[in-house]
Amino acid sequence: MTMSRPNYAEISVERLTKHYAKVRAVDDLSFTVHAGRVTGFLGPNGAGKTTALRMILGLVTPTSGTATIGGVRYVDMPDPIRQVGAILEASSAHRGRSARNHLRIICRAAGLPDQRADEVLAMVGLNTVGTRKFKGYSLGMKQRLGIAAAMLGDPRVLILDEPTNGLDPEGIRWMRDLLRALAAEGRTVLVSSHLLGEMQQLADDVVIIAAGRLIRQGPVAEVLGSTAGVARVRVRTPQPDQLAAALRDAQLEVTATPDGLLQVSGADAARVGHLAFTAGVELHELTGESADLERAFLDLTAGKAGAR
């Protein structure tokens, strides 16, 4: 629909900072979002995710630092709707206006043909309710309308703030499949969420922030590996002292809990079971705790949410 353009674009955030009267909402934040991948933007509530996204989109002016998409600031783009599609939590339509008219207004302002509105409505499955007023829309329908608006200009970059909020499991699955498909087409997808399990299934990369600062950035597997790559195993035994000694002899870290449980890190369940068998210790429970994004996230952001 447009002339030749690079079919990929990175989002580049460099030393982005936003100070409000007393709060550093975003503090010297730098990260890169790659094309063709879904990047999860994670952080506790109030970490500055929304402020950072709004600065990338030119809605909030940074105190210092820059954010560019494909090397250009959003506010300098002559046709931003064709480059970047965005869904923000607070983005909304006039209650008394139909979804179709809401989209047609954006088409007019962006110089897109009116029928694009009908095309994207069909794409998100709202074509039969496009003439219904926005106030009659359910939360799920509003999120779909948000996606429709974001896709109007067939953009190569998508920025979504909590897009699964208010969606039912089916809607979440739909959103996940859609975002994965869009990334597979080579688009850049940056999506913030507090649903960590959701992000583990969806994201290729994660950017984790807390108190406005970058905590960790990288592929999901790498971030998991760096914090929780060391497997943990939970063991229950009637002979805890004997087992702890045997495990420590094997250079494993062991923590005893008062109720007779042992927490072992540095080995998987098979190794712990083997060591117990060799030492002749009876086991009543042996549970491997798998590394997950949620625990990695909690470990990484522990104590930082309130530190501002």
Add this chain to the structure above:
Amino acid sequence: MNLISAELLKLRTTSLWWIFAVSMVPLYGLALGYNWLTTSVITEMDVPDEGPFGLISMQQIVSNLYTSGQFAGVLLVLLLSAILVTNEFFHLTATATFLTTPRRELVILAKMAVAVLIAVTVWLFTTGLNLIFAPVALSSTNNESFLGESFVWQAISLNLLVHVLWALVGIGCGVLIRSQIGTTITLTVLYVVGTQIFTAVFAVLANQVDEVFMQLRVLVPTLASELLVSGPQSPEDLPRWVGAVVLLAYAGVAGVLGTLITKRRDIA
């Protein structure tokens, strides 16, 4: 042009415009009826046409008749223009608007263009009806139509100017105040009872402090508007164009200041 088209579509796709249009009809009817009645009363009293400084001249009666609906028309234009802006914040559509058009001053300019279009439309509506009903009212009171007189056409043209200037004031105030309810109430109060309140205030100041305050009351937008429409009412009054300049200054200052603020303001 894309942005103006988008703004017009925004206006057409909610119920706001026809609520305003519907309320305009009875308000116009009231204004016409009042002016008609005045014309008939004054004609019966047989007031001589004694020029611009008389108690109430025939010229002024006829001008009022040909600009019937001005008070309500300007009020509706003012409010609708302000709401064009405040709606974006009230309904949280500012995010979508400024994502589509990051150069926010262009959005404000498009809204000004639409406000001027609204002003012209309202003026066309009342003027069209006035050109039908005013001659009827005049002939029913045994007067000629005065349509050949230049003062009638001057009044009609000034009526247009006043509508347009207030539309710009409305946009400027909407941008500055931003709160839908706050803007609506402020503008309505200022427009409807502001004239009386400020006339009283300036009369007291002139009486107690210095005569110069009587001249300064033209700084009140409604009084500037009145000066522009009716012309000087007494020999010490300022000329008409001062009223136009004051209104234009309000529209300009509010518009420019509001646009600068809108450009800098965080949309969150």
